[in-house]
Amino acid sequence: MPPNLVxxxxxxxxxxxxxxxxxxxxxxxxxxxxxxxxxxxxxxxxSLFLLPVLLDGGxxxxxxxxxxxxxxQPTPQNTEIERQPVSLEERHAxxxxxxxxxxxxxxxxxxxxxxxxxEERITRNQYRSMPExxxxxxxxxxxxxxCGFDLLGVPGFRTYYGDWTLAGPNGFIIPVRxxxxxxxxxxxxxxxxxxxxxxxxxxxxxxTNGTRSYSWVHITGDTTSKRAYLTExxxxxxxxxxxxxxxxxxxxxxxxxxxxxxxxxxxLGVTEVVEAMDMDQNTKPEVRKAILAMRKEVQKIKRWKxxxxxxxxAYKGVDDxxxxxxxxM
Numbered sequence: 001m002p003p004n005l006v007x008x009x010x011x012x013x014x015x016x017x018x019x020x021x022x023x024x025x026x027x028x029x030x031x032x033x034x035x036x037x038x039x040x041x042x043x044x045x046x047s048l049f050l051l052p053v054l055l056d057g058g059x060x061x062x063x064x065x066x067x068x069x070x071x072x073q074p075t076p077q078n079t080e081i082e083r084q085p086v087s088l089e090e091r092h093a094x095x096x097x098x099x100x101x102x103x104x105x106x107x108x109x110x111x112x113x114x115x116x117x118x119e120e121r122i123t124r125n126q127y128r129s130m131p132e133x134x135x136x137x138x139x140x141x142x143x144x145x146x147c148g149f150d151l152l153g154v155p156g157f158r159t160y161y162g163d164w165t166l167a168g169p170n171g172f173i174i175p176v177r178x179x180x181x182x183x184x185x186x187x188x189x190x191x192x193x194x195x196x197x198x199x200x201x202x203x204x205x206x207x208t209n210g211t212r213s214y215s216w217v218h219i220t221g222d223t224t225s226k227r228a229y230l231t232e233x234x235x236x237x238x239x240x241x242x243x244x245x246x247x248x249x250x251x252x253x254x255x256x257x258x259x260x261x262x263x264x265x266x267x268l269g270v271t272e273v274v275e276a277m278d279m280d281q282n283t284k285p286e287v288r289k290a291i292l293a294m295r296k297e298v299q300k301i302k303r304w305k306x307x308x309x310x311x312x313x314a315y316k317g318v319d320d321x322x323x324x325x326x327x328x329m
Contacts, residue, residue, distance in 0.1 A: 083211045085185075086153035092182040094144065094154045095175065101143055102128035108172035111189075115239045116323040125238055128173045130166075130188060137166040155185060156202035158210035167204040174199075176218040176234045176253075179268055184216040187234055187253075199233065201253070215253030217264045221246045227272040228265060229309065229318070230298070236319045240276070243322035249276075255290035258297055265298070272305040273298055276318040279311070 085091060104112075104122070108129050112122050131137045141157060141164035151157035151164050158167050171188040178184055186202040193199075204210025218234035221241035225248040231237055237251035250268070252261055255277070265273060275295060281288040299306050315321040 082205075083153060083209075085155050085211055085213070086150075088178070088182055088184060091154060091184065094149045094151070095183040095186060097144055097147060097149060098140065099126050099128050099173070099175070101140055102131070102173070104172065105129040108189075111172070115235075115319065116243050116326060117239060118242070121238075121242050126175050130168060130170050130173060132170050134165065138163055141165050152209055153211050155211045155213040156204050158204040158207040160208065164209075167207060167210065168202045169200060171200075173202070174235045174238070176216050177220070178216075179219045179223045179264075184218075185213050189235060199235075215257035215259065217253070217260050218251040219249075219264065219268070220251065221248040223248060223268060226270050227274060228268060228270045229274045229276045230294075231276045231318055232278065233317075236317050239319040240317075240322055243319065243326055252294070255287055255294065258294055261294070262298060262301060265301070265304070270304065272307070274307050274309050276309045278317050279313040280316055282313055 086094075104127055108127065109122065112127060113119075117125075131140055141151060144151060145164060156166055156168055157164060159165070168188055169190055169192065171190040171193075174187045174189060175183045176185045176187055188200050188202055190198055190200060201213040201215065203213035205212035218237055220234070220237050221244075228248045228250045229237075229240070229244075230250050230252070231240065232252055232255055234251050234253075237249035241247055241249045248268070248270070250261070250264060252258065275291075277291050277294075278287070281291050295306070298304065309318065311318070311321040312324075315324055
């Protein structure tokens with residue numbers, strides 16, 4: 001016998017579930033000669049049978065055309081003009097409030113400690129864990145909206161069947177800041193990371209009421225320093241800066257993400273740029289090519305002294321190398 005079909009009527013709409021199954025389905029019920037259509041974005045698989053329907057507290061037998069389904073995302077409302085992020089001040093305010101509602105899971109806290117960060121620095125940098133359930137993500141969005149934040153234009157937020165929620169994979173959040181410490185965007189260190197991709201920007205691009213992110217340049221350390229170390233990745237920069245006694249690090253989002261780099265260096269007023277990119281440039285031609293392009297771009301500014309920081313290639317990143325030095329002391 002097929003499972004019970006539970007139907008709750010709300011005016012002209014209906015909510016339908018199959019007992020024992022969590023996924024929603026689409027059905028056209030033939031109730032007293034009236035067709036009631038339930039909203040769905042699912043591919044259809046047709047079957048026809050008699051099944052008991054629990055309707056308004058009474059069990060009756062109705063013929064139903066039942067369509068089982070595989071979930072599919074709603075289509076964005078506007079695909080012609082891509083929505084741009086709100087102002088830096090608005091993003092900073094929304095993200096700061098968001099981080100205030102989140103915590104850092106033990107597994108992510110341990111990961112950060114293993115990288116060499118102190119408890120105090122972990123707290124100061126405001127790392128947080130992504131909410132892991134859809135219920136928690138909707139609750140977060142609801143809390144922010146109740147505090148007066150308009151989430152339209154904030155990268156990472158979107159609507160799903162009319163309700164605001166947070167997009168993005170599970171992992172822990174790394175705030176990406178400008179020289180004044182304002183949060184420009186958020187990057188996620190993925191729980192399900194692989195060698196090809198370990199980080200993703202928090203973005204809701206191509207989603208209903210969603211907003212794209214950009215690859216913002218992260219600044220960490222002593223912003224009064226005239227020497228800036230140049231590396232890839234905000235977390236790497238945070239760790240390296242801490243291990244190097246708050247040395248100034250300017251961190252691009254990726255070796256090919258150079259937008260805003262020279263402007264950031266100019267705004268900092270530095271006189272020396274020290275390249276501290278990963279040592280896999282020695283074994284990966286595509287990485288080396290991208291770094292050479294970055295070097296050429298920065299060296300166009302003749303007033304900057306440009307040097308390259310090298311270390312034992314057994315340590316891929318500058319953070320790994322600095323951590324090994326601390327451990328050896």
